[in-house]
Amino acid sequence: MASTSGSTPDEVFDASKHAKAPPRFYISAPQDAPAVRVGLVSPTIGYGLFAARDFAKDEFIFHEAPMMTALFNEKFAADQTLVQSQVAAYRAALASHPATAVAFPVPAARFGIAPPAFDRAAAVLASGELGRNLAHGRFAGSTVTRDQYDAYVAGIKAVEKPSEADARDACLDFFKHYAFEVGGRGAGSGVAAAAAAASSFSASASSSSSSSSCPASSASVTREACIYLLGSLINHCCTVPASSSGFLGSSGKRSSSSSLSGTEQGPNCCWRIGPSGLAHFVKPRHICVQARRAIREGEQLTWDYGKREKGFVCECDTCRGSFVGGLGQICAIL
Ligand SMILES: C[S@@+](CC[C@H](N)C(=O)[O-])C[C@H]1O[C@@H](n2cnc3c(N)ncnc32)[C@H](O)[C@@H]1O
Numbered sequence: 001m002a003s004t005s006g007s008t009p010d011e012v013f014d015a016s017k018h019a020k021a022p023p024r025f026y027i028s029a030p031q032d033a034p035a036v037r038v039g040l041v042s043p044t045i046g047y048g049l050f051a052a053r054d055f056a057k058d059e060f061i062f063h064e065a066p067m068m069t070a071l072f073n074e075k076f077a078a079d080q081t082l083v084q085s086q087v088a089a090y091r092a093a094l095a096s097h098p099a100t101a102v103a104f105p106v107p108a109a110r111f112g113i114a115p116p117a118f119d120r121a122a123a124v125l126a127s128g129e130l131g132r133n134l135a136h137g138r139f140a141g142s143t144v145t146r147d148q149y150d151a152y153v154a155g156i157k158a159v160e161k162p163s164e165a166d167a168r169d170a171c172l173d174f175f176k177h178y179a180f181e182v183g184g185r186g187a188g189s190g191v192a193a194a195a196a197a198a199s200s201f202s203a204s205a206s207s208s209s210s211s212s213s214c215p216a217s218s219a220s221v222t223r224e225a226c227i228y229l230l231g232s233l234i235n236h237c238c239t240v241p242a243s244s245s246g247f248l249g250s251s252g253k254r255s256s257s258s259s260l261s262g263t264e265q266g267p268n269c270c271w272r273i274g275p276s277g278l279a280h281f282v283k284p285r286h287i288c289v290q291a292r293r294a295i296r297e298g299e300q301l302t303w304d305y306g307k308r309e310k311g312f313v314c315e316c317d318t319c320r321g322s323f324v325g326g327l328g329q330i331c332a333i334l
Pocket residue numbers: 044045046047048103104177178191195196197232233234235236237313314315316
């Protein structure tokens with residue numbers, strides 16, 4: 001992870017070699033203070049998470065247990081056992097958490113469940129249900145308005161009497177776009193598994209130093225993948241290429257690229273899954289979200305998903321004209 005470089009993500013502090021642990025091993029858990037709100041970004045992007053207070057660079061924002069866990073293998077599409085594990089996990093999540101269908105209305109619709117009317121959805125969004133799996137950091141409610149919600153769900157139609165094949169395909173897409181692979185040494189600035197538009201599960205593909213020795217990079221290894229009620233709602237933002245020049249400032253005027261570095265633009269968060277020297281308080285399978293730079297209250301939390309699916313039209317701030325020419329075309333061909 002770029003913001004915490006200086007140690008490998010899973011470096012273990014060996015007390016016998018040091019009189020005193022270096023300060024980076026003492027980064028504390030996220031505060032039990034308001035951390036995030038959910039909001040609707042646009043009818044095409046859907047929900048996103050927004051900072052509920054200011055965060056300092058490197059501060060941990062929240063730490064969350066998974067909503068559901070299922071088996072994963074890069075070749076899982078051809079493996080009915082794995083797909084059935086996902087469908088069973090999703091059905092269980094739908095049955096046990098009312099927030100599941102509200103937070104993820106598109107996969108729910110493909111399982112035959114229509115998005116609830118605004119009043120019911122708003123009650124769930126405001127109730128704290130979405131924050132039920134938080135271990136640290138508090139869910140601070142929703143900014144979703146009736147008009148925003150109605151515009152979003154207008155395009156989501158429930159499939160009538162979905163077949164088992166429909167359910168399997170829906171689940172496959174849900175995991176492909178929302179899940180994080182765990183069991184390896186997950187950490188990075190992007191969505192681990194596949195998120196938004198990744199063409200395949202590639203949990204470690206965008207991770208900092210974790211991919212090379214991680215067996216997850218073997219397509220034949222079966223691992224677990226987790227979907228998180230809040231962590232899986234974080235949207236993608238393209239990393240600003242280090243070589244880029246010709247920044248346009250927020251006014252739309254060209255600004256000196258020296259005044260804004262790549263990490264001050266682009267994604268503002270990174271993640272890690274499971275404990276490590278820097279996040280020793282994180283439990284296995286839990287996701288911990290960390291600020292890559294200072295974040296102001298109200299700013300949308302984003303990270304870089306890594307690989308993008310061919311044809312993905314990126315609507316992130318980096319692509320929407322922050323650069324001369326934009327990066328949208330680059331996203332589409334990755
Ligand atoms: C992990 S989910 C994020 C939560 C999602 N916005 C939602 O409401 O379910 C990934 C999906 O969000 C959308 N998305 C995320 N970032 C995007 C971006 N930069 N441009 C366009 N769509 C994006 C895509 O539909 C993608 O498949």
